[in-house]
Amino acid sequence: MCVYRLDADAAFELLRSRSMEANVKLRVLAEQLMAEFRTLIPDGAPMPSRSEFERILLTAHERV
Numbered sequence: 001m002c003v004y005r006l007d008a009d010a011a012f013e014l015l016r017s018r019s020m021e022a023n024v025k026l027r028v029l030a031e032q033l034m035a036e037f038r039t040l041i042p043d044g045a046p047m048p049s050r051s052e053f054e055r056i057l058l059t060a061h062e063r064v
Contacts, residue, residue: 003053022061032060 001011015033019026036056040048 002047003050018057018061024061024064028064029060032064033057036060036063 001008004011004014006014015030016026019029022029033056037048037053040052040056
C-alpha cells in the first residue's frame with residue numbers, strides 16, 4: 001500500500017493477481033513478501049526504492 005500508494009482493496013487485488021499468476025497461495029506469497037521486505041528496512045534505514053520492492057514482488061514466488 002505504501003510503495004504504490006494504494007488503498008487496502010487495490011493492494012489486495014495486486015497481491016491476489018500476483019498469487020494467481022505465480023500459482024502460489026496468497027497467504028504464502030504475502031508472508032514471503034513481508035519477510036523479504038523487512039530485510040530491506042533495517043531499524044532506522046530509509047525506505048527502499050520502488051524498483052527494489054518491485055523486484056521482490058515479481059520474484060518472491062520463486063523463493064516460496
